[in-house]
Amino acid sequence: MNALITGGSSGIGQAIACRLAQQGARLFLVSRSKEKLEISKRLIRSEYDVQVEIFSCDVSNFNDLQNVVNGIEEKYPIQYLICCAGQRLCGKIDDIESFKLRENMDVNYFGVVNAYKAIIPAMKKRKSGKIGIVSSVAGYFSAIGYGGYSPAKFALSGLAECLRMEARDYGVGLTIIYPSDTDTPMLEIEKKETLPECLAITKNSKIMSADQVAVRLLNGMKKNKFEVYCNLEGRFIRWFRVVAPKLYFRKLDSVIRKDRIKRGVL
Secondary structure, three states, rough: OEEEEEEOOHHHHHHHHHHHHHHEEEEHHHHHHOOHHHHHHHHHHHHHOEEEEEEEEOOOOOHEEEEEEEEHOOOOOOEEEOOOOOOOOOOOOOOHHHHHHHHHHHHOOOHHHHHHHHHHHHHHHHOOEEEEEEEEEEHOOOOOOOOHHHHHHHHHHHHHHHHHHHHHOOOOEEEEEOOOEOOOHHHHHHHHHHHHHHHHOOOOOOOOHHHHHHHHHHHHHHHOOOOEOOOOHHHHHHHHHHHHHHHHHHHHEEEEEEHHHOOOOO
């Protein structure tokens, strides 16, 4: 198996790479940081006797990503594409500069679009392949402080529904996963930079490991599942929002109000 993983230098992407290495997959890891890629490569190679190639590339740059894919495809057919590259952006929309909002969308949304467009011609020609997209519970849940992050993840939900139908005509499977809070470097950054209201909303959330997310995604891809929810909490949030929206928003507002009273800002 030949697998290309964007965001493969750390977090969920690295965990997926390790799980695929257990299966003997040949790995191609893409990330902006060459240093982190080297660390990830050494980690995987220290545990598994597999081929690991790394590529320093910004997924928001289609031409660069296309060149990476073309170079790999000259030697090995990419059978798995897994899109994990992403970044957090915390704070109120009022306080975030517009260029940062655009940059976040470029990485979190267009990074997936670019990867798909770079590889799909080859997969269509072979009439086979599997594509995995790592979204987030923030792909269907949003609140104050998530305006810089959630919109891109919401966009991935709509994109995935389109691509599922487009890709299936050529025998290509597509799976999107919605992890809840996951123990990754990105979560540590969020804890330091996020608003107090966000911490109040998520304080009782169960933290998943990156490996748990990796296992669920790969199992979902193997079984040709379209949507993968990681736990009951994630499923409940989506159900609650759809079935009882008024009660849902009342509850959300209540949590934020109680937090502000507790902190003496209301």
